[in-house]
Amino acid sequence: MTDTQWPIYEVFHQQARGDPHMYVGSVHATDPEMALLLAKEQYARRQACVNLWVVPVEAITASDYEDADMFAHETDKSYRESWGYKTPKTIRSKDVDQDQSS
Amino acid sequence: MKPIESFDDLTTVTRDALVDLLYRLGDDELVLGHRNSEWTGLAPILEEDIAFSSMAQDEMGHAQVYYQMLHALGEPDPDTIAFSRKPREYRCASLVSLANDKNWAFCLLRQFLYDASETVRLTALCEGTLVPLAQAARKIRSEEKYHLMHGRSWVLRLGNATDESHERMQTALYEAYPHALGLFEPTAADEPLTLAGICPREEELRRQWESAVAPVLADAGLEQPETAQAAYGGRVGHHPESLTSLLNDMQIVYKIDPAAKW
Amino acid sequence: MVTAVANELNGLSPQEYDHRLAEFEARINRGEKIEPADWMPDQYRQQLIRLIHVHANSEICGALPEGKWIPHAPTFKRKMALVAKVQDEVGHAQLLYRAAETLGPSREELIESLIAGKSKFSNVFHYPSETWADVAIIAWLIDGAAIINQAMMSEGSYGPYARALKRICYEEAFHMKHGYEMCFTMATGTRAQHEMLQEALDRWWAPIMMFHGPSDKVSTHTKLLVRWRIKLKTNDEQRQQFLNQFVPKIFDLKLTVPDKSIRHDKETNHWHYAEPDWEEFVRVVRGGGPMSRDRIATRRMAHENGQWVREALAAAAAGRSVPMPSAN
Numbered sequence A: 001m002t003d004t005q006w007p008i009y010e011v012f013h014q015q016a017r018g019d020p021h022m023y024v025g026s027v028h029a030t031d032p033e034m035a036l037l038l039a040k041e042q043y044a045r046r047q048a049c050v051n052l053w054v055v056p057v058e059a060i061t062a063s064d065y066e067d068a069d070m071f072a073h074e075t076d077k078s079y080r081e082s083w084g085y086k087t088p089k090t091i092r093s094k095d096v097d098q099d100q101s102s
Numbered sequence B: 001m002k003p004i005e006s007f008d009d010l011t012t013v014t015r016d017a018l019v020d021l022l023y024r025l026g027d028d029e030l031v032l033g034h035r036n037s038e039w040t041g042l043a044p045i046l047e048e049d050i051a052f053s054s055m056a057q058d059e060m061g062h063a064q065v066y067y068q069m070l071h072a073l074g075e076p077d078p079d080t081i082a083f084s085r086k087p088r089e090y091r092c093a094s095l096v097s098l099a100n101d102k103n104w105a106f107c108l109l110r111q112f113l114y115d116a117s118e119t120v121r122l123t124a125l126c127e128g129t130l131v132p133l134a135q136a137a138r139k140i141r142s143e144e145k146y147h148l149m150h151g152r153s154w155v156l157r158l159g160n161a162t163d164e165s166h167e168r169m170q171t172a173l174y175e176a177y178p179h180a181l182g183l184f185e186p187t188a189a190d191e192p193l194t195l196a197g198i199c200p201r202e203e204e205l206r207r208q209w210e211s212a213v214a215p216v217l218a219d220a221g222l223e224q225p226e227t228a229q230a231a232y233g234g235r236v237g238h239h240p241e242s243l244t245s246l247l248n249d250m251q252i253v254y255k256i257d258p259a260a261k262w
Numbered sequence C: 001m002v003t004a005v006a007n008e009l010n011g012l013s014p015q016e017y018d019h020r021l022a023e024f025e026a027r028i029n030r031g032e033k034i035e036p037a038d039w040m041p042d043q044y045r046q047q048l049i050r051l052i053h054v055h056a057n058s059e060i061c062g063a064l065p066e067g068k069w070i071p072h073a074p075t076f077k078r079k080m081a082l083v084a085k086v087q088d089e090v091g092h093a094q095l096l097y098r099a100a101e102t103l104g105p106s107r108e109e110l111i112e113s114l115i116a117g118k119s120k121f122s123n124v125f126h127y128p129s130e131t132w133a134d135v136a137i138i139a140w141l142i143d144g145a146a147i148i149n150q151a152m153m154s155e156g157s158y159g160p161y162a163r164a165l166k167r168i169c170y171e172e173a174f175h176m177k178h179g180y181e182m183c184f185t186m187a188t189g190t191r192a193q194h195e196m197l198q199e200a201l202d203r204w205w206a207p208i209m210m211f212h213g214p215s216d217k218v219s220t221h222t223k224l225l226v227r228w229r230i231k232l233k234t235n236d237e238q239r240q241q242f243l244n245q246f247v248p249k250i251f252d253l254k255l256t257v258p259d260k261s262i263r264h265d266k267e268t269n270h271w272h273y274a275e276p277d278w279e280e281f282v283r284v285v286r287g288g289g290p291m292s293r294d295r296i297a298t299r300r301m302a303h304e305n306g307q308w309v310r311e312a313l314a315a316a317a318a319g320r321s322v323p324m325p326s327a328n
Helices: A032-043 A065-071 B012-037 B046-072 B078-084 B104-126 B131-160 B163-184 B190-195 B202-219 B241-251 C014-029 C042-067 C076-101 C107-115 C132-153 C159-187 C191-210 C222-227 C235-252 C278-288 C292-305 C307-319
Strands: A008-014 A022-028 A051-056 C263-265 C270-272
Touching: A008 A032, A022 A032, A022 B046, A022 C076, A032 A051, A032 B046, A032 B131, B012 B046, B012 B104, B012 B190, B012 B241, B012 C076, B046 B078, B046 B131, B046 C076, B078 B241, B078 C076, B104 B131, B104 B163, B104 B202, B131 B163, B131 B202, B131 C307, B163 B202, B163 C307, C042 C076, C042 C107, C042 C132, C042 C222, C042 C292, C076 C107, C076 C159, C107 C292, C132 C159, C132 C191, C132 C235, C159 C191, C191 C235, C191 C278, C235 C263, C235 C270, C278 C292, C292 C307
Parallel strands: none
Antiparallel strands: A008 A022, A008 A051, C263 C270
């Protein structure tokens, strides 16, 4: 028998308008439209869904896990975060520089 | 025409015609759902197996809706209706009774022709005067939307793909078409249902159906059988032998003890 | 220590191999998942392919004994639920073959291997389903046993397999509840229904007791699988969990199990049972079961019967001339 392996499409679904699309899995399909039709029943026959994306697997370029260390925040990056900034809720007199009262 | 809010507002004649219609609708759905479910686990590719099984479940669910309506009209409960009647008491068209014979082209095309007819009919029922039926039809139609997309996508692809697929689809179309016309077999119920504004005449639905399927079949490169003789009889209880064996299969466990719960 | 076989080095020096292996095992010990692009020992890859392949085959062959009863389901609810359940099994096969594909082989290759009789599937699906009660027993007890296995495996180390199993477990929960409802209804129904259910249980008991695989004393695979978190419990541990969970409920339904020696030791919380016939198990999974040939022949028929369809759609896509129809 000749090989009838179909290409792979990755499937993303959106549970409700406003939600981000989430990766749910793959289907084998011959073209994008068929992939959508087939993904609908494999990935949305129970879960709520308002929208599906299908993407040919070759269209995805992934970073290498070997390079995962480049995502690590090894030096202080607290200045990027709201929690990196601390000020008192009210200004007490001792917080104010003496220079201002003279 | 004035909407009919409740079954109680129907005249006896209209009520009897409605019962006849609901048996036709429900039996078509049940028997086709059963036929499609015979593919579960055996379809040409896993993803399509799942899609086709969902459609089988949908059709069975639609049958249940129509049978529940019959029950509200004084007929037995849905399980009794489905599992205890004799073949001649069924009102389905021969299209749905025909055996699958492992023939994917035929089953797919049958499903497409059927879904197109259902969409035409449901649209008419949604616009009809009988409120409970129009409400049910709207729910069912939302599921039919996917069925029709599915059917068109497959028919367009298989009709135009390889020589083999084209030939199989063309053969299937010649085989299925007369039986599909049988979905619109005129019955004595046509007149009262049309007069009450519940459902148009079968011949009118047939015209709408023909104009819905013709462009898709043409796009699929399939030749529409022009001289097809409609296969009638299903609506009055004359069925192909295949329905008898289907019902034997369907009712075998139920009949071990119809009074038992399963 | 695992030593690399020569062809596994793939150009790595033995020192480098040891280093990679140590990193790989450290990752697993930290509870991290292994992803398809990661380096992994060949043995890990091969064991996983074998395991996921058998699992996927089992789903698709498992669809057959139950699928046979879809046309005979006796009520609307049972009929629709059984189609939905068998549909789920097909869906699980789809997810699992895909997980296996991330390790190398294509789905087509995996299916061709199944229908050539070159790869295995679960022992329980080599037996016939003789009555409607078998459907109830399969859904309750075999799916129940499978959940124990799959919930464990879903915590395993290989990312794609673990993710597929999370979803599968969610769906199996419906199967098991539906199965128990069927068993409950028949067990509390007429005398004939109760007898039918008891007979089904009698037929299925031995295959179910073998479902989790050979006793730890004889199983050859377990040790390495546990070390690499492909498997987190031994076969016997899973069997004990199954007995704990299900035997009391079986007795509640006024059913008996065809094993006179079965008893629970409260002190050790351990079930004693007659050791299954492991020779039968080996014979069955190697294709010597009552339905082995039939299952493979049916899968082969389905695959060959669908060949023209798969070819045609691929051809249609190559032309790319087919428009997507609108819904209206």
